[in-house]
Amino acid sequence: MATSSTNTSGAQKQIDRLADSAHGAIDRASDIAERLGDKTDELWGMKDDYVGSARDYVKQNPLMALGIALAAGYLFGKITSGR
Numbered sequence: 001m002a003t004s005s006t007n008t009s010g011a012q013k014q015i016d017r018l019a020d021s022a023h024g025a026i027d028r029a030s031d032i033a034e035r036l037g038d039k040t041d042e043l044w045g046m047k048d049d050y051v052g053s054a055r056d057y058v059k060q061n062p063l064m065a066l067g068i069a070l071a072a073g074y075l076f077g078k079i080t081s082g083r
Contacts, residue, residue: 058065
């Protein structure tokens with residue numbers, strides 16, 4: 001009977017180690033998810049700032065913005081057409 005008790009005790013220790021390891025992994029994943037959520041909010045704010053700046057630039061310099069758009073379109077067309 002001592003062998004059965006020893007096997008059970010060893011298995012329980014292994015289960016406890018695995019459970020502790022799983023809890024640690026879950027805690028780390030939760031921390032990462034929280035940080036990603038914070039970064040996502042920050043990036044959305046940056047996007048809004050960038051769009052606002054671009055909108056203001058186009059309003060102040062419509063011909064320059066049109067020229068830049070045409071040049072970018074031309075270059076993009078050359079690059080993607082392979083010619």
